[in-house]
Amino acid sequence: MDGFPDVLDTCRRMIDERQPNFLRLYLNPAVGGACLLLNRLVSRTFPCVLFREPDPVFLATSGEEALSGALKLARFTVCNSAESSAGESRVREQVLLLDPQSRFPDFAALPFVSGAALPLIPEVRVWNGNGDPEELSRTWAGGIVVLAFDNIRSVAPGIARAVQQLIRRPGLLVIIAVTRESLPHWELISRQDVAAGDWSSLCPDIVVFDDSFTGGTVPFGAFVARQDIYRPWMRGKRSTFHSTTFQPNTLSCRQFLACCRVADPEWFDRQRPDLKRLEASVEALHQVYRTLFSPSLSRLIRKVRFDRDRMTASGHEFRVGRKGYFDGVAGVACSLRGHNPPTLVEEVLASRRSGVDARADVSRRLTQATGLTHVIPATSGATAVETALRLALAAQYPRTHVLVLSGGYAGKTLLALTGTTRAWYREQVGPLYPHVVICDPFAPDAIERLRAVLESVPVAVVQTELIQGVGGVRELPPDVVNFLHQQREHYGYLLFVDEIQTGMFRTGPLLMSESCRLMPDLVTIGKATSDMVFPMSLTLCSEAVVRSAGENAPQSTTRLLQRAGCESGWHVLRNALERAEQQNLPEQVRSAGEQLLVSLRRELAGCRMVRDIRGRGLLIGIELNRRSLAFRMLGPAVSRLYLLELLKHRERPLLMGFCQFEPHVFKLTPPLSITGDEIRDVSCTLRDVLHRSVLKVAASGLKALAVR
Numbered sequence: 001m002d003g004f005p006d007v008l009d010t011c012r013r014m015i016d017e018r019q020p021n022f023l024r025l026y027l028n029p030a031v032g033g034a035c036l037l038l039n040r041l042v043s044r045t046f047p048c049v050l051f052r053e054p055d056p057v058f059l060a061t062s063g064e065e066a067l068s069g070a071l072k073l074a075r076f077t078v079c080n081s082a083e084s085s086a087g088e089s090r091v092r093e094q095v096l097l098l099d100p101q102s103r104f105p106d107f108a109a110l111p112f113v114s115g116a117a118l119p120l121i122p123e124v125r126v127w128n129g130n131g132d133p134e135e136l137s138r139t140w141a142g143g144i145v146v147l148a149f150d151n152i153r154s155v156a157p158g159i160a161r162a163v164q165q166l167i168r169r170p171g172l173l174v175i176i177a178v179t180r181e182s183l184p185h186w187e188l189i190s191r192q193d194v195a196a197g198d199w200s201s202l203c204p205d206i207v208v209f210d211d212s213f214t215g216g217t218v219p220f221g222a223f224v225a226r227q228d229i230y231r232p233w234m235r236g237k238r239s240t241f242h243s244t245t246f247q248p249n250t251l252s253c254r255q256f257l258a259c260c261r262v263a264d265p266e267w268f269d270r271q272r273p274d275l276k277r278l279e280a281s282v283e284a285l286h287q288v289y290r291t292l293f294s295p296s297l298s299r300l301i302r303k304v305r306f307d308r309d310r311m312t313a314s315g316h317e318f319r320v321g322r323k324g325y326f327d328g329v330a331g332v333a334c335s336l337r338g339h340n341p342p343t344l345v346e347e348v349l350a351s352r353r354s355g356v357d358a359r360a361d362v363s364r365r366l367t368q369a370t371g372l373t374h375v376i377p378a379t380s381g382a383t384a385v386e387t388a389l390r391l392a393l394a395a396q397y398p399r400t401h402v403l404v405l406s407g408g409y410a411g412k413t414l415l416a417l418t419g420t421t422r423a424w425y426r427e428q429v430g431p432l433y434p435h436v437v438i439c440d441p442f443a444p445d446a447i448e449r450l451r452a453v454l455e456s457v458p459v460a461v462v463q464t465e466l467i468q469g470v471g472g473v474r475e476l477p478p479d480v481v482n483f484l485h486q487q488r489e490h491y492g493y494l495l496f497v498d499e500i501q502t503g504m505f506r507t508g509p510l511l512m513s514e515s516c517r518l519m520p521d522l523v524t525i526g527k528a529t530s531d532m533v534f535p536m537s538l539t540l541c542s543e544a545v546v547r548s549a550g551e552n553a554p555q556s557t558t559r560l561l562q563r564a565g566c567e568s569g570w571h572v573l574r575n576a577l578e579r580a581e582q583q584n585l586p587e588q589v590r591s592a593g594e595q596l597l598v599s600l601r602r603e604l605a606g607c608r609m610v611r612d613i614r615g616r617g618l619l620i621g622i623e624l625n626r627r628s629l630a631f632r633m634l635g636p637a638v639s640r641l642y643l644l645e646l647l648k649h650r651e652r653p654l655l656m657g658f659c660q661f662e663p664h665v666f667k668l669t670p671p672l673s674i675t676g677d678e679i680r681d682v683s684c685t686l687r688d689v690l691h692r693s694v695l696k697v698a699a700s701g702l703k704a705l706a707v708r
């Protein structure tokens with residue numbers, strides 16, 4: 001993109017420095033720097049904000065994803081304040097999105113040729129520049145307004161007056177969605193440019209940023225929110241409430257900083273000393289994490305002492321000083337070939353120089369492998385799922401129901417929550433897409449239950465994972481999968497298989513659907529599409545889906561199909577697919593997976609703490625015995641204590657995670673290039689630690705945690 005630094009240069013520097021990229025337990029100066037500059041951009045643009053406490057930042061991978069998070073936060077806030085002011089009734093059309101340039105088309109509703117529209121996020125009224133704005137401000141009585149003007153100074157006087165009236169309303173939550181180009185306009189009016197009218201009430205509660213701040217070179221998005229409304233989300237259980245696989249990541253943050261330097265060199269130079277301080281001082285960086293990013297992450301990093309020395313990552317391990325740790329999480333199933341592949345940038349540059357159309361090549365390869373003709377880019381698993389749902393619902397209109405399976409996980413953005421079935425994730429951020437039916441695939445009578453739903457509800461699309469990765473590494477019963485596959489025509493629904501976790505060779509083949517002999521209408525892949533370098537996900541779908549969606553909702557379908565994605569992301573993915581073919585990755589993963597399962601079962605045989613070891617390929621779950629006395633007494637803390645002990649292993653320390661829905665199930669998702677020796681080491685570490693008694697582990701954990 002013109003004028004912006006080449007993201008591959010940023011990538012090369014990151015790789016040369018072996019800076020960890022997709023690793024949460026890393027006190028990352030790039031993340032700290034990005035949070036600091038986002039905060040300063042907000043206080044420079046909106047001087048009223050200067051008088052507040054520092055405002056925390058949420059990092060996302062697109063403007064749309066950040067807006068989704070911002071609305072969740074705003075709804076959560078409104079919901080809690082409505083609860084406290086007893087009995088206050090909820091208002092219809094709670095959100096007003098003023099989006100005259102249609103920067104967020106199809107965000108809240110799907111428009112059809114018939115003139116009808118299907119609300120995807122209920123109670124959001126969108127004003128896209130048509131109709132009388134004063135009338136709008138008179139008739140709308142909600143609590144959250146989003147201003148997405150490209151140039152607020154050039155709007156007609158009537159519109160400016162209406163917005164000025166709106167933002168004067170007491171108690172209204174104001175979200176401003178800015179772009180790099182719109183910032184100077186907001187700055188001018190908020191500094192009381194008298195010619196622009198009375199903007200004295202303009203003081204946003206949340207500011208949303210999009211990828212114009214990285215010139216579209218790498219996925220980027222963020223919001224900065226008022227400290228007092230974001231604080232409840234930064235504490236305890238809610239701290240990972242809106243987290244995503246790809247955030248935070250080093251590449252997007254470094255590229256954001258590099259773009260800030262180019263876009264405004266003088267301003268950037270003034271920030272430089274503070275940025276340098278973050279690189280030089282661990283305490284300064286902790287302070288930024290604590291106030292602007294994630295206090296719980298800052299605490300955790302301190303507890304595991306990953307801030308004691310320089311952290312680097314390459315291949316299958318990361319190092320803190322001289323101590324190396326095997327990365328059994330690998331960005332949560334994101335890695336094909338380990339951290340910071342040293343030859344990646346040269347390989348990508350060579351393919352760029354050869355003039356190859358990376359998108360066309362990736363699409364050709366994926367279509368050949370899956371039979372699905374359309375490949376649409378997204379910036380995260382959640383946004384890929386949203387694309388799949390939009391296409392499916394457009395294709396199936398007037399059918400509107402989505403059948404999802406309990407225990408399923410599909411991401412945390414507002415529409416993606418359709419497939420995330422745990423109530424806790426959905427509480428206080430609604431209303432969400434309402435036409436959802438949930439069925440339990442593990443019930444003994446699952447088939448009868450599914451049949452009963454399909455007989456009574458005109459289901460548009462069935463959304464399913466094949467292994468519930470977040471839900472405990474649980475493979476769906478084959479008879480349920482077969483039933484859903486075989487009954488498609490009879491009941492007229494589409495089959496959408498979410499392979500964000502199981503796809504990209506994680507279980508062996510490119511898609512797990514292949515092993516189940518499934519031919520879905522829509523598929524999503526993500527995580528390893530990034531190869532732990534470049535955030536990117538995809539939605540794949542059939543010609544028939546696109547044809548039908550195009551007939552019913554031509555504008556939205558065209559917009560989705562025209563999504564470009566980032567050129568470098570396509571190249572990284574092309575590189576990954578090419579290498580996978582050359583190295584026969586499916587066979588490699590199948591064999592490594594079998595070895596790992598055999599080795600784990602051997603080493604953990606007779607271990608009282610372990611109840612089950614399961615999985616496919618290199619997606620492995622180790623279920624701890626929840627009925628043990630330790631679990632009954634200490635709850636999920638037991639998992640954390642054992643994970644800590646794995647990190648503290650003297651000879652072969654191991655980083656592992658647990659399933660978000662089921663903290664007693666450990667999840668192992670190592671790089672797909674894991675070697676035989678590493679499989680042996682990982683199994684031995686797990687043997688050494690899981691055979692220890694809880695008392696011993698608890699004592700050792702408490703000792704470690706007491707040090708600071």
Ligand SMILES: Cc1ncc(COP(=O)(O)O)c(C=O)c1O
Pocket residue numbers: 243244245246380381382383385409410411412465469470498499500501526527
């Ligand atoms: C099956 C599935 N779908 C969607 C997602 C959401 O992906 P992301 O975190 O990239 O938004 C995940 C994440 O774990 C997933 O496992």
